[in-house]
Amino acid sequence: MTTLTSSPAADVLERLFADAQRTGAAFRARMAETGPARTSREFFAEAKDAHLAIRRPTANLLYLLARTRRARTIAEFGTSFGVSTLCLAAAVRDNGGGRVIGTEYEPAKAAAARATMAEAGLGDLVEVRDGDALESLARDLDDPVDLVFLDGAKEMYLDVLRLLEPRLAPEAIVVADNASQSADFLAHVRDGGDYIATDVGNDVEVALRVSP
Numbered sequence: 001m002t003t004l005t006s007s008p009a010a011d012v013l014e015r016l017f018a019d020a021q022r023t024g025a026a027f028r029a030r031m032a033e034t035g036p037a038r039t040s041r042e043f044f045a046e047a048k049d050a051h052l053a054i055r056r057p058t059a060n061l062l063y064l065l066a067r068t069r070r071a072r073t074i075a076e077f078g079t080s081f082g083v084s085t086l087c088l089a090a091a092v093r094d095n096g097g098g099r100v101i102g103t104e105y106e107p108a109k110a111a112a113a114r115a116t117m118a119e120a121g122l123g124d125l126v127e128v129r130d131g132d133a134l135e136s137l138a139r140d141l142d143d144p145v146d147l148v149f150l151d152g153a154k155e156m157y158l159d160v161l162r163l164l165e166p167r168l169a170p171e172a173i174v175v176a177d178n179a180s181q182s183a184d185f186l187a188h189v190r191d192g193g194d195y196i197a198t199d200v201g202n203d204v205e206v207a208l209r210v211s212p
């Protein structure tokens, strides 16, 4: 058994996926009435009650990549209510411990994610930082980062990765959801020579940092 597939984390994850489906449907119905948001900041403000969570295959992918990499320190851009955070923290638990640093600029989501991680038995491993990730990830990253997960505002993926690059451990893994929405990030990891990267399906890009 793993932390991801046993109680309490597995039960909490099931509930989060059910909540994500319900809140996603309500959000899409509201957006159909009001029209698309103009900026991503407006979009995420409108989505303050919606999980916008990763899919199940991506949840499993995050867990297995973090396990395979034996990740101890993970930085996450875009925590929401914590589906991805839970999967990453479960992997860190099964790797022997460490820290998952989440980031979320909707304060109610950040607070809910903290409570959920505690309920899942993972609260001791997770720190969810309030505010803009470009500020909250610019400080207090003492240990090298083994894995980065990008799932916040798509136009910021490259800026967040560049911010973290000086802190990356050798052979760090970078995972990006909805990667096709971030052309400059894709060009950086595919063509820059510092990563080996590939699309693994479901619009998820996985990159291995190969430069020192």
Ligand SMILES: C[S@@+](CC[C@H](N)C(=O)[O-])C[C@H]1O[C@@H](n2cnc3c(N)ncnc32)[C@H](O)[C@@H]1O
Residues within 6 Å of the ligand: 044, 051, 052, 053, 054, 077, 078, 079, 080, 081, 082, 083, 084, 085, 103, 104, 105, 106, 109, 131, 132, 133, 134, 151, 152, 153, 156
């Ligand atoms: C797609 S959702 C994340 C879903 C989450 N990874 C999961 O699996 O449940 C994106 C989240 O990123 C947050 N976000 C977007 N841009 C951000 C930023 N610049 N700094 C911090 N949080 C941000 C949004 O408020 C939103 O909750």
